[in-house]
Amino acid sequence: MPFxxxxxxxxxxxxxGAWLTHGQAGGVVVETEAYLGSEDPASHAFRGPTPxxxxxxxxxxxxxxxxxxxxxxxxxxxxxxxxxxxAVLIRALEPRLGLDLMKARRGPCSLRDLTRGPGRLCxxxxxxxxxxxxxxxxxxxxxxxxxxxxxxxxxxxxRGPRVGLTRARHEPLRFFLEGNPHVSRGPRAVSExx
DNA sequence: GTCAAGATTAGT
DNA sequence: CTAATCTTGACG
Numbered sequence: 001m002p003f004x005x006x007x008x009x010x011x012x013x014x015x016x017g018a019w020l021t022h023g024q025a026g027g028v029v030v031e032t033e034a035y036l037g038s039e040d041p042a043s044h045a046f047r048g049p050t051p052x053x054x055x056x057x058x059x060x061x062x063x064x065x066x067x068x069x070x071x072x073x074x075x076x077x078x079x080x081x082x083x084x085x086x087a088v089l090i091r092a093l094e095p096r097l098g099l100d101l102m103k104a105r106r107g108p109c110s111l112r113d114l115t116r117g118p119g120r121l122c123x124x125x126x127x128x129x130x131x132x133x134x135x136x137x138x139x140x141x142x143x144x145x146x147x148x149x150x151x152x153x154x155x156x157x158x159r160g161p162r163v164g165l166t167r168a169r170h171e172p173l174r175f176f177l178e179g180n181p182h183v184s185r186g187p188r189a190v191s192e193x194x
Numbered sequence: 195g196t197c198a199a200g201a202t203t204a205g206t
Numbered sequence: 207c208t209a210a211t212c213t214t215g216a217c218g
Contacts, residue, residue, distance in 0.1 A: 033201070035201070042201070043201090044201080044214095047215085047216095050214080050215065051214085051215090052213085052214060052215085066201085066213090066214090067212080067213060067214095068200065068201070068202065068212090068213080069200065069202050069203075069210080069211065069212080069213090070202095070210070070211025070212035070213075071202075071203070071210075071211060071212085072202050072203070074201060074202085076201085089201055091201085117202070117203075118201070118202075119202050119203065120202090120203080162201070163201075163202095164200085164201055164202070165200095165201065166199085166200085
């Protein structure tokens with residue numbers, strides 16, 4: 001069964017600990033959120049396909065990038081079972097590759113803040129709308145299991161409510177490594193996940 | 195055409 | 207806690 005052709009929440013869970021790179025910059029995924037289709041009022045896909053959300057209904061394994069609040073980009077991986085819609089928002093990385101490059105893009109900030117939060121992560125990796133719809137395989141943008149020699153990130157997989165929403169706030173569709181310093185916000189209403 | 199809201203962040 | 211900043215989508 002193809003990795004991205006599964007329930008969006010399951011993919012979000014399984015993306016914890018994955019290796020994400022754009023060119024010579026990247027790191028380990030430590031925080032994700034699942035956004036579903038017509039059943040999820042907080043999702044861009046809730047009211048059916050629009051010019052912006054079209055890609056969420058398309059081929060799993062492609063990338064959904066959008067611009068928000070006039071300043072920031074958010075990076076998602078399209079993932080859903082056949083005939084549905086959904087994407088996984090990558091909310092934070094533990095930075096490992098191309099630290100100098102990422103620092104140069106981000107400007108002065110602590111190592112901890114380099115890729116902490118969806119907007120900062122996109123800035124550090126050089127991700128913007130030009131990448132919307134591209135395939136997450138074979139290009140500059142890659143996602144794979146943790147390579148040999150890379151230590152596993154600290155923290156146990158947990159789940160809780162998604163961040164920054166006004167609708168569907170209680171759904172536990174945020175996944176993160178509890179206690180990992182690169183996670184964007186302190187855990188709330190947590191349960192551990194296998 | 196108009197308008198309100200937004201999957202955020204940096205700064206008080 | 208609040209301002210900044212501009213795109214998107216809904217409505218008429």
